[in-house]
Amino acid sequence: MQLKVTTWNINSVRLRIDLVAKFIKAMRPDILCLQETKCPDDAFPLKRFKRLGYDNAALNGQKAYHGVVVLSRLPFERCNVQSFCGKTDCRHICTVFGERAGLRDPLTIHNFYVPAGGDIPDPAVNSKFAHKMAFLDEMRDCATLRPAPSERAILLGDLNVAPLEHDVWSHKQMLRVVSHTPIECEKLTTARIAGGWVDSMRIHTPEPTKLYTWWSYRSPDWATADRGRRLDHIWTSPILADRVADITIAKAYRGAEQPSDHVPVTATLEL
DNA sequence: ATGGTCGGCAACCGA
Numbered sequence: 379m380q381l382k383v384t385t386w387n388i389n390s391v392r393l394r395i396d397l398v399a400k401f402i403k404a405m406r407p408d409i410l411c412l413q414e415t416k417c418p419d420d421a422f423p424l425k426r427f428k429r430l431g432y433d434n435a436a437l438n439g440q441k442a443y444h445g446v447v448v449l450s451r452l453p454f455e456r457c458n459v460q461s462f463c464g465k466t467d468c469r470h471i472c473t474v475f476g477e478r479a480g481l482r483d484p485l486t487i488h489n490f491y492v493p494a495g496g497d498i499p500d501p502a503v504n505s506k507f508a509h510k511m512a513f514l515d516e517m518r519d520c521a522t523l524r525p526a527p528s529e530r531a532i533l534l535g536d537l538n539v540a541p542l543e544h545d546v547w548s549h550k551q552m553l554r555v556v557s558h559t560p561i562e563c564e565k566l567t568t569a570r571i572a573g574g575w576v577d578s579m580r581i582h583t584p585e586p587t588k589l590y591t592w593w594s595y596r597s598p599d600w601a602t603a604d605r606g607r608r609l610d611h612i613w614t615s616p617i618l619a620d621r622v623a624d625i626t627i628a629k630a631y632r633g634a635e636q637p638s639d640h641v642p643v644t645a646t647l648e649l
Numbered sequence: 650a651t652g653g654t655c656g657g658c659a660a661c662c663g664a
Contacts, residue, residue, distance in 0.1 A: 389664085390656055414664085416657065442657050443664095494664050506663080538664090595654040595664090639655075639664085 379480065380623075381647040382407040383487065385610055387536040387592075387640035391415040391447070395423055397634055402430050405628065405644055408451050409475075413491040413536045415445035422447065438471040446471045446489050446535070452479035462516045463509055469493070472522075481649065483530055488523065490535035499559040507556065510538070514565035523573045530649075531615040533575055536640060538609050539566040544585045545608035557607055575613035578645060582625040592640045593632050601633065612645045623648050 384407040388394050391412055402410065410432065415422070419437040427435065432449040436457035439445035445468045448457070455476040462469060469491045476484040493513050496506030517523060525531035541563040543549040552558035570577065583589055590606025597603050614622060624646040631641045 393656070414656095443662085496663085597653075636655095 379649050381409070381485075381649055382644055383409045383411070383532060383534070383612070383647065384642050384644040385411045385413070385489070385534040385536070385612060386642040387413040387491070387610060387638060389414045389416070389638040389640070391417050391445075392421070392423060394636065394638060395426055397631065397637070399426070399430055400634075401628065401631060401642055402432075405626070405642070407644055409473075409487065410449040411487065411489040411534055412447050412449070413445070413489070415439050415447055416442055417445055436471050436473045438468045440466075440468045444468045444491055446491050448473045448487065448489055450475075450479075454479065455484070460520070460522065463512050469513075485649070486525065486529070486531040488531070488533040488535075490517075490533065490537060492517075492536065492538040494538050495556045495562070497556060499554060499556045499561075510556075511561070511565065514539075514562070514569055518565070518569040518572045520573075523569075525574065525615040527574065527616055529615055530618055532618065532645075533573070533613040534611060534643075534645075536609055537566060537611045539563060540607040540609055541566045542580065542585055542608075544588050545590075547588070547590070547605040547607070552607075557609060570613060573613075574616055576616060576619040578612050578614050578619065578622045579608070579625050579627075579643070581619060582622065589627070590629075591627055591643055595639050610640055610643050612643060614645075618647065621647050621649060 434450040436448040454473040493510040495510035498504040501508035546552040591610040593600040
């Protein structure tokens with residue numbers, strides 16, 4: 379069977395619900411993972427998603443800030459939320475799909491929203507950067523993020539780091555900019571390797587091809603300047619690595635009216 | 650080298 383899984387930092391799901399609906403009708407993902415929903419669970423537009431075919435939802439939202447959700451056409455077996463850095467700031471949710479979804483072998487999906495880290499890349503003077511470093515270290519050390527080699531698992535989301543040279547428009551000019559400093563790139567890559575995860579976007583499109591999923595709101599002519607970053611990622615466990623038939627970065631959604639600054643990334647799996 | 654823009658929610662914080 380074919381399974382489409384999308385990750386998208388939507389930057390307010392209520393403001394952009396019509397844009398999400400448009401994307402759903404065009405791409406028809408089976409599982410839609412959103413970040414920065416900025417929506418408490420009791421205010422989440424569940425009815426709208428039900429009408430769009432997503433009867434199943436795992437919510438981890440809060441008022442005004444952060445928030446992650448998994449919406450699915452297929453029922454899941456269970457979901458859980460992990461807290462990082464001793465905070466309850468809604469940056470992770472996990473769903474496990476199995477027999478109810480018609481899967482013989484279970485499939486675990488971790489949806490993450492890693493802290494952005496503020497402007498100054500120095501943990502001594504910027505507590506937001508210190509939080510980001512601690513969060514990445516916890517991801518590295520987290521036992522539940524280390525699937526067995528034979529286990530089917532996906533870790534995706536807005537990881538807020540562009541780890542490779544060609545994940546940014548200018549490696550040299552970005553070296554001191556939060557999201558591409560050497561310590562962040564190293565910590566994200568170390569966390570990925572520690573869990574045995576495969577960077578499926580880069581398997582599909584190796585360097586030196588540029589890959590971006592985010593373009594700043596501060597650039598009025600974002601498309602011409604094209605100074606993007608690859609902040610959103612889809613990692614798979616080793617056994618799923620060669621089951622990714624396609625990766626689509628829907629860049630056109632950055633050009634929508636009232637866009638998110640992130641665009642959807644969709645992996646098509648052959649299970 | 651600097652400042653540039655968003656969203657939430659009602660003054661700034663976070664990105």
